[in-house]
Amino acid sequence: MSKPKVAFYWCASCGGCEEAVVDLAEQVLDVVGAVDIVFWPVALDFKVADVEALADGEIAASFINGAVRTSEQREIVELLRRKSKAVVAFGACAWLGGIPGLANLRTREEILAEVYRDLPSVADGAMPREEVEVPEGRLHLPRFDEDVRTLDQVIPVDYYLPGCPPPVALIAQAVTALVEGRLPEPGTVLAPDVALCSECPRRATKPEDLKLERFVRPQEIVADPETCLLAQGLLCLGPATRAGCGAPCVAANMPCTGCMGPTGRVRDQGAKALSAIASLIAPSDPEGVAKVAEQILDPVGTFYRYSLPASLLHRRVGTDGGRPAEPSEPVAAAGGGEPR
Amino acid sequence: MAEELTARAPSLNGGPRIGVYVCHCGLNIAGTVDVQAVVEFARTLPNVTVAREYRFMCSDPGQELIEQDLREGLVNRVVVASCSPLMHEATFRRATAEGGTSPYLFQMASIRELVSWVTADPEDATEKAKAHVAAAVRRVALHEYLEPREAPVHPDVLVVGGGIAGIHAALTLADAGKHVYLVERESTIGGHMAMFDKTFPTLDCAACILTPKMSAVRAHPNITLWTYSDVVEVSGYTGDFTVRVRHRPRYVREDLCTGCLACIDACVHKQGKVPDEFNLGLSKRKPVYIPFPQATPPVVVVDPESCIWFKTGKCPQTCVEACERDAFDFTQTETFDEVKVGAIILATGFRTFDPRRIPEYGYGRYPNVYTSLEVERLLNAAGPTAGEIVLRDGSRPTAIGIIHCVGSRDVRFHAYCSRVCCMYSLKLAHMLRERTGAEIYNFYIDIRAPGKGYEEFYDKILREGVHLIRGRVAEVTDEAATPEEEGHLVIRAEDTLLGMARRIPVDMVVLAVGLEPQPDTEDVRRLFNISCGGEGFFTERHPKLAPVSTFTDGVFLAGACQGPKDIPDTVAQAGAAAAEALAMIDRGAVALEANTAHIDEERCSGCKTCVGLCPFSAITFDEERQKARVNEVVCKGCGICVAACPSGAAQQHLFTDEQILAEIEGVLAYV
Known part of the structure; x- marks a missing residue:
């Protein structure tokens, strides 16, 4: 029997979650030995085309960290969703929006203006464009979305590993459960349900x-x-x-x-x-x-340090630079049992 | 608890089948809301199997509609769109129970108070009514099957305060065969009424009508009278309170003293030594004393603050010698009693406004400015002057001014009307005129005489030649403007009827002080877990429909602790409080709230956030298991712990997050 295929991916995150995987220390070797990693941009040189080449549902589990903010992140998580039996929202950002989710206190326009035009260190004030012609041809940049969304506001999610980053013990437990095929009810947060x-x-x-x-x-x-x-x-x-x-x-x-x-x-x-x-x-x-x-x-x-996009509020609204509350097409969580 | 109840729930035969009943309430609802349209709309909602309208859902035929649909199995959950839960929730819960299911599988949509009465446009009102119905339908689908619960009631009653309210309530209950503990903090019962000379409007002698009731209290086999005592601790809940009472030492054994008063005569002090509290300091008493001759119990008290024996340890103890019954016991200390009662009646009364707070009226500065209560004592035959109106300087007044509304109807102090001052001021005017022949000037804002025989009494006083001047008094001064004013107090007031400022020279000023809450009201409120209004009086459960109940079941109010009132109203309310307590006790059991909180032990992290917040002390912390626990018998379902619980371990029956969110979504999804 072949080893279960596993993918790791990062969206709007700081990289700490990736560190947490490495933090498994010697256990990481057990993990690597037990599974077949098919996609891990931060560590291994696979391309999107490699994932696209897999059959739907071929990946046993995708561990996705970070919140979702750009069209590229959307495309990849949708692809991974298609190719994976289980999707694990890995870390606070993927589950709840996390620190990047606090960007929902500003509009997209405010953020772009601040970063590309108003900061004192900016000289020419050129705004990023999604398409640009250069002598070599046409270049594309991902679109910067209206707001930060949690992973399960974009694709159905099966499991949630909490934490910033998730504690090593919980990661090890989750991976072991996956390898041994002892998966809990979809929708479960893989941590004790007590404060x-x-x-x-x-x-x-x-x-x-x-x-x-x-x-x-x-x-x-x-x-x-x-x-x-x-x-x-x-x-x-x-x-x-x-x-x-x-x-x-x-x-x-x-x-x-x-x-x-x-x-x-x-x-x-x-x-x-x-x-x-x-x-x-x-x-x-x-x-x-x-x-x-x-x-x-x-x-x-x-x-709301880690949970603004997942909250009932989702983002700042109103006329003072905010916009009407209309999270862009939230997608129901697979299990539906856990809060989103 | 929830699990137990759910386990006992009969099968609900599949999913929810909801009946929606829309009430016309005559034209109260149907005059604005298109009831037919609401019914049609209700039929389109998920899980609704029956939707009907009826002219008066609260009527017997209206309730019968619900019961029949339930019995026939057409519905298993009920929504009534009508008035408000305060009005008829109990009615429709009962009908739901009569239909053979849990009364809590019911939800009310308030389309009268929240819609037809407050929404002018019929179209808006109809749409709003639909939204409320949609919300109730979504909510009731998630209601749990809960059984009504009851707890037994202890038959004894505690009455706190021995004024006329407490006395009347205690006697009523004792006559009905209930055992009453009557606790009074002074050394005698009687309260303010015992200080009065006569009562308006009949001019009955206060003592003549009060003292027989005081004696009856003492003699009654069903009354345990504890004077010189306070309630220090109350625990438990309706039907089963545990009350701790502290008895202060009077240094005289109550069981031996007969009230012969020989000790008072024998005291080494030949004259009174300290200001007599009962006479408001207008006379002096000895260290061993009795407040007034008919004090009940007729037991003397030793005041250790002024007694030579207590102060120096050197005294021939002539009082002890004079006592034939050996009743003195200078070694007495505080003692405590703990009793169980099913109901509590609070009759803690009032205090009078301190006119020193209005310096321009000169109280405390001019000796001949008195409060009305002091004048009651002066008029009383057992008072400091044996009923003679003699001023502090020994003279007799020939002109007297009575100032109404002192501290009342005054935004600086109390915005409310104290209700009794007009009438007692007229009474004092009559009696002072009768006793002294002086000219009497009453300065009033309005005369409020709404009671049986009151207006007639006012009319009588007018005809007696009392001068009534309409206007608030600006000041009382001894600065004379003319030679005639020399040596007099001058009352300056605007006469609003004549439209001029006036100066009236008088010899005596009587300040008709208002009624205000007792100074320790806040402590008492906490002790008995009830609430106070902004002005500080205890709050009744409903100003019209539950005037003697409180928000704490089993605790009732009587008399002026609930708000200023005169003797007839006080006695009426005390009777009502006694009847309410009696009804509760004789039923033998009390219904408990269904919407109680409960804590999921597995999910409780032991953070203790809820423990200190419970206003009913219903939450305890189990140190061993490190979990909080709600006593659901004590819980009133206020929801504070549920809102505060940071991890969602505390939940409330009938107010789960799912139910509340479903209700909100019902309104919003429709709108």
Whole structure:
């Protein structure tokens, strides 16, 4: 029997997810030995034509990281979808939109103008064109889409590996399950369905009647290394974030920023985290609440750091440079059981 | 809990079959909404098998439509498009249950309050009604099968506050055979009413009508009277409260003291030493004292703040010597009792407005400016002057000004009307004129006399020659503008009927102070888990339809703690509170909310966010398992924990995310 074929691909991402695969260290050799990698642009020299040459469904699983922002990314993920039995949204960006998803706070035009025209370091102000004639012929650039979309807003997705990047242990588990053919229900997020507090070493120190008088940023205090960070005023999103990472940030005295995404019953991680944190603010009068709340300097970037495109909001809307909320043709997730 | 209930649910015979019933409500709905069009529309919605209209769905034939369709199996879920849940949710849930299924497989679409009453254009209204129906249909399809639940009720009742409201409520319940714990923080019951001389409009002697009831309380075998005591802790829930009561030491044994008062005569202090609280400081009392002769229980109190024995340890203890019953016990300390009750009636009363907050009226600055309550004591035969109107300087007044609305109807203090001041001011005018023959000037904004015999009383006072001047008083001053004003207090006011400013010299000023919440209302509110309105009085469940209930089941309100009211209204409300408590107890069981929260233990991360937020203390944290748990009997279904739970482990029956989102999508998909 031939080894299962596997593909890796990256869309709008930082490359950290690719590093996470390499981070499997010696285990990566087991993986490479157990599977037949047919496409991995960052590491191996395969071409799109090689993928196109495969039969539909021939790839056992495609691990796709990054959010989707360009026509090229769309084309490739649609191709991989066709050629793959299973598609795994690999990492926070593919699942929820991730950090690149915060670009949905700006319009496409604003971003292009800023980057190609308004920045002080730009000299000629030439805007990128999708087609350009050069003496050698016609060149094409991918189209920069209206907004950032999650992978399952573009193609049906079977599994989700959370994290920024996904923890090595979860990757190894997922790959092993794939190789051994023990796949869970489609739509499953391949991490425990409980919040991070459950595995937080500081859980016992979290008070039952927490009332937040102020918020501080990590650089403003020397946090006690044993006490619940939220109780110290640090905006730790652990209570609103899926477990499975082993709480390394908290162990390093840094609050959880929410990269593992929401638990299964939460539709909108940012809204839920905001609702939870807001309910802990000590003052109850509007002025008092405002005083505490204004200490959260970047609410969208804090609560929706990894999930704006997947949220109910999806992007900034309105007349002040935004545009009407109309995510470009969202595609239903294969399983439909998990939040998108 | 949810799993258990679902397991017991009878088969719903396949998928949802929804019946939609659109009510005309006479012309209330049908006058604006095209009911026929809404019914036609409902028939097109997914899972709807029956859609009907009826003139009054809440009528017996209307309810029968639902019951019959359910019994015949045409439908297994019900949507009624009519008034509002507050009005008739209970009615239609009952009809759904009568039809043989769970009452919670029902959803209401409010097309009267939310549509026909507030939407003028018939076309808009009809479209809006369709949207509400679409939302309810989508939602009810996701409702769970839930059984109604009940909890048993403890038959005893706690009454907090021993004024006329608490006394009347306690006696009513005790007469009905219920055991009542009546807790009063002063050393005697009687409250404010015991301080009054006469009551309007009949001019009954307050003591003559009150003291028999006070004695009846003490004598009643079904009443445990705890004075000098406070409720310090309340736990549990409707039908099963546990209440902890603290008894402060009076240093005299209640079971031995007979109220002979020999000790007071025998006290080493021959004269009163400290301001007498009951007489509002107009007289002095000894360290061993009784507030007033008919105090109930008739047991003296020792005030350790002023008693020489407590202060120096050196006193011949002539009081102890004088006591034939050996009732003194200077070693007494606080003691506690813990009791179980099924219902609680709060009758914690009011306090009067402190007129020092209006410095221009001179209270506290001019000795001859009094509050109305002080004048009640002056008029009282058992008061500091034995009923003589003698001023602080020993003189007798020949002209008296009574200023209405002090602290009331004044945006600086209380915007509300205190309801009793007009009438008691007229009463005081009558009595002061009767006792002193002085000229009486009442300064009023409006006279409010809406009660049985009140307007007639006002008319009588007018004919007695009391001067009524319509206008708010600007100030009370002792600065004389003319020789005639020398040595008098001058009341400056605008007379709005004459259209001129006036200066009236008087010898005595009476400030008709308003009623305001007790200073510790906020603590009491927290203790009993109820709410207060903006002005600080306890909030009733519904201003018209549930005036003595609170949002905490099993806790009822009586008297002025709910808002200013006079004695007749207070007694009526106390009777109503007693009747409500009695109805609850005699039923033997209370229905519990179905829309309670529950926590999925497997999904709970133990983050404790919900624990401190529950306003009903229904959530406990299991340290061993590191999970939060909702006591569904205590849960009121407010949904705070569900909204706050950061991981979605807390969910609420009838308010799941799926149900709420389906409802929203129903409205939006249609619009």
